[in-house]
Amino acid sequence: MQDIKLKARAKINLSLDVMGVRQDGYHLVSMVMQNIDLYDEITMEKTREDIIRINTNMSILPNDENNLCYKAAALMREKYHIKDGIFINLSKKIPIAAGMAGGSSDAAAVMKGINEMFDLGIKEEELREDAVKIGADVPYCIMGGTALSEGIGEILTRLPFVGELDILIAKPDISVSTKSVYESLVLDENTKHPDTLAMINAIKNKDYKKMYENMSNVLESVTITMHPVIAKIKEMMENHGADKALMSGSGPTVFGIFEDSKKAMKAAEFIKESSIAKEVFLTKTWGMLPCQIM
Incomplete structure (x- = not known):
């Protein structure tokens, strides 16, 4: 597969609790998460260049290693020895710095997209284990739906869908x-x-x-x-x-x-x-x- 296009959906918190702080500074949470049908669109293409390139429709977003999409692609390329370059085009609609996991959802979509595009066959559980290295909300964004998120966000329990509201x-x-x-x-x-x-x-x-x-x-x-x-x-x-x-x-x-x-x-x-x-x-x-x- 030479290219792939994905929708990366936002989340809301139906409930958010903070239980304490770990020694490394990460907060321990207990959150009920829910996806909504508001999404960014991500297109990825294989390239012959040995680099990751990012284009976005928002000038305030970084297009280098400070972008979560870049971090997700770099992690996947290194771990799975991907030689091709990757071009990522990100069309944002989810509000930025808004508490809706827009960046985390984009990173999750990049990981899933690379898995499909390069036919890696990685199971969701392994993707989630890698995802927490990028950000605490990324494992949930890999799984999605209605879920209980605990620990720093990496311990997930799927819940019944809340229903269409x-x-x-x-x-x-x-x-x-x-x-x-x-x-x-x-x-x-x-x-x-x-x-x-x-x-x-x-x-x-x-x-x-x-x-x-x-x-x-x-x-x-x-x-x-x-x-x-x-x-x-x-x-x-x-x-x-x-x-x-x-x-x-x-x-x-x-x-x-x-x-x-x-x-x-x-x-x-x-x-x-x-x-x-x-x-x-x-x-x-x-x-x-x-x-x-x-």
């Missing part, structure tokens, strides 16, 4: 450093931790009322303090029909879940007109493979 995405005109948010988080007796087990049981029972009640993100205490506009967007979504609104990851993106599609469309129109968010998308939860060959 309308999702409204709104990212204000700010970017957040995941590293700075985690470093600013204070875990003490006053920390309000999500009930992850209750969330998992609600998903298994398709009990949406219980799911909404248990949706929680411990990082909101940090990021909303830095950027109060996040709380305003959450309130705006819920005032306009969202069954629940929550910050995804370390933020600043807010997502709203709607069981009523008409309410979701009206809320999207209102938020666009309000100009409170720079990027607004209406999409759905996604229960199939996150990195889809086109």
Whole structure:
């Protein structure tokens, strides 16, 4: 196979808890992750050059070894002794620095794409073991769907698909450093931790009322303090029909879940007109493979 084209889907956090910090500085998490049908498009081609080249539609993104796609390709080339060069064209749609694992999803797609393009026959479990070397969210992005993510993100348990729900995405005109948010988080007796087990049981029972009640993100205490506009967007979504609104990851993106599609469309129109968010998308939860060959 000379080339391949893939869709790399974003994720949201239905629940995000931080349990502690390892000696190496990595935070121990317990998160319920969910793919959505908002995606970047990645095209890869074999080349005769002994290099990795990257082109993107976003000038702010690096096109060298600082790009996660480059890191993923370099890891695969070295481990599996690939001699061909690889050209990667990345068309971004997932908001950048937004708490939606856009870069991690792109890296996962590159790994899966190279596996297919070079007919390596690598199993998902081995890809996930390699993926954690690139970033904590990349193993989940290899697996996708609805999942419990533990450890630093590498311990994954597949959960039943939450079901097809309308999702409204709104990212204000700010970017957040995941590293700075985690470093600013204070875990003490006053920390309000999500009930992850209750969330998992609600998903298994398709009990949406219980799911909404248990949706929680411990990082909101940090990021909303830095950027109060996040709380305003959450309130705006819920005032306009969202069954629940929550910050995804370390933020600043807010997502709203709607069981009523008409309410979701009206809320999207209102938020666009309000100009409170720079990027607004209406999409759905996604229960199939996150990195889809086109």
